[in-house]
Amino acid sequence: MPVKRRSVKGKGSLPPPANGDRLGTLPDDVLHHVLSFLPAQEAVRTCVLAHRWVHLWKSATSLQIVRHDVDGPRAVKAVREFVDHLLLLRGSSPLDTCKLSLSDFEEDDMSRMKLWIRHILMCKVRVLSLDIVSGGCNVEVDGLTLVSNHLKKLQLSNIQCDHKLLDFSFCPALEVLEIDDSDLSCADNISSESLRCLSIGRNCYFDEYSRTRIYAPNLYSLRLEIGNHRTPVLARMPSLMEAFITLCDSNRDYCESTYSGDCG
Amino acid sequence: MAAPESGDGNNGAARMVTLISSDNTRFEVEAAAASLSQTLQLTILDGGGGGGDGIPLPNVDSATLSKVLEYCIKHAPAAANGGAPNATAVDRAELERFDNEFVNIDQSVLYSLIMAAHNLEIEGLQSLVAKKVADMIKGKSPMEIRRTLGFPDPTPEEQAEMNAHMLEYGWAYE
Numbered sequence: 001m002p003v004k005r006r007s008v009k010g011k012g013s014l015p016p017p018a019n020g021d022r023l024g025t026l027p028d029d030v031l032h033h034v035l036s037f038l039p040a041q042e043a044v045r046t047c048v049l050a051h052r053w054v055h056l057w058k059s060a061t062s063l064q065i066v067r068h069d070v071d072g073p074r075a076v077k078a079v080r081e082f083v084d085h086l087l088l089l090r091g092s093s094p095l096d097t098c099k100l101s102l103s104d105f106e107e108d109d110m111s112r113m114k115l116w117i118r119h120i121l122m123c124k125v126r127v128l129s130l131d132i133v134s135g136g137c138n139v140e141v142d143g144l145t146l147v148s149n150h151l152k153k154l155q156l157s158n159i160q161c162d163h164k165l166l167d168f169s170f171c172p173a174l175e176v177l178e179i180d181d182s183d184l185s186c187a188d189n190i191s192s193e194s195l196r197c198l199s200i201g202r203n204c205y206f207d208e209y210s211r212t213r214i215y216a217p218n219l220y221s222l223r224l225e226i227g228n229h230r231t232p233v234l235a236r237m238p239s240l241m242e243a244f245i246t247l248c249d250s251n252r253d254y255c256e257s258t259y260s261g262d263c264g
Numbered sequence: 265m266a267a268p269e270s271g272d273g274n275n276g277a278a279r280m281v282t283l284i285s286s287d288n289t290r291f292e293v294e295a296a297a298a299s300l301s302q303t304l305q306l307t308i309l310d311g312g313g314g315g316g317d318g319i320p321l322p323n324v325d326s327a328t329l330s331k332v333l334e335y336c337i338k339h340a341p342a343a344a345n346g347g348a349p350n351a352t353a354v355d356r357a358e359l360e361r362f363d364n365e366f367v368n369i370d371q372s373v374l375y376s377l378i379m380a381a382h383n384l385e386i387e388g389l390q391s392l393v394a395k396k397v398a399d400m401i402k403g404k405s406p407m408e409i410r411r412t413l414g415f416p417d418p419t420p421e422e423q424a425e426m427n428a429h430m431l432e433y434g435w436a437y438e
Contacts, residue, residue, distance in 0.1 A: 042402060046401075
């Protein structure tokens, strides 16, 4: 229904203010919001615009660290330096969302990458998205335990997950977990007491011989696209309201594959 | 706490509220649409804005309020469905088309709209206009961004400060 509009006696209409040149005078909150829609590089570069902007980027509550155009070791080194500077200089200023999407990183970079992730968690991030490709392979994030009282949503892509990464005992606020294009063959367990929505989709691989156990007793929604190898075991989910389970044609969940007596 | 007024869907007619712009124009709109504003939501839940009263909005002029309400009316049905999980792809595409056209406006209107969305705390609109400004400065040089945001040309002192920061922030220019 259209708005009914009716002028009443009073001051009458004022001419629209001529403030087209005032976008730069918007409140800090608004400009932080604007910066959150820019890639991190461009957000940082706004520091040169004017005196007021020098530190503005440091308080933006959303970070998009996305680099897929890196070419050669020199470019990778530049990205490493960029992220080091970015995180160190913005300090522990709170973050709401953070996307870390990088390619062509080497195994040697993993300890640094884990440090970045820990730092981002320290900034009380609520929504974290990790997508890290190394020369076309999934990047192995071994030995990283996520610890956060604030993390609510986690998206993982192109990650080789081990059981430590997928044990969310220390993320009591985690409600949504989305995993795509990742290798879950080293993940014996995926466990979270608080999880409400779990999605494991597109090209995820479980182990060939033993079943991954999914323990999420408070799950409300489950979406599972089972690729090759062993189908996971679901522990009790008494709150489950909706589930979408897809078995791909080439599923090779054969009894002769089992080493652990988990067939049947 | 006052109960919401009668007529709230009981007889099929949607409850209406009246908003009054800074230049004293009255807008009658469905409560569900006006409630996209976090600022107004509680007042409306408490039964405010009905009858002859109206809710005054001293920071929003009529041209801007008209535009804001156009957005709210378009987005209210999807918001009522809890973020529209049941919305079809066609519905979503239509909202996207609407949003794209909605922010295709000159900068003075955009500025007023940003301030209104901010003051009225309309989350979807806040993101839409912030993204519009981000798109306006994306991929531009510092001088181009300054012009886009309406800064005057820098004084020699400001230019020197810009150059110094560009050196200091060399790591962001690799």
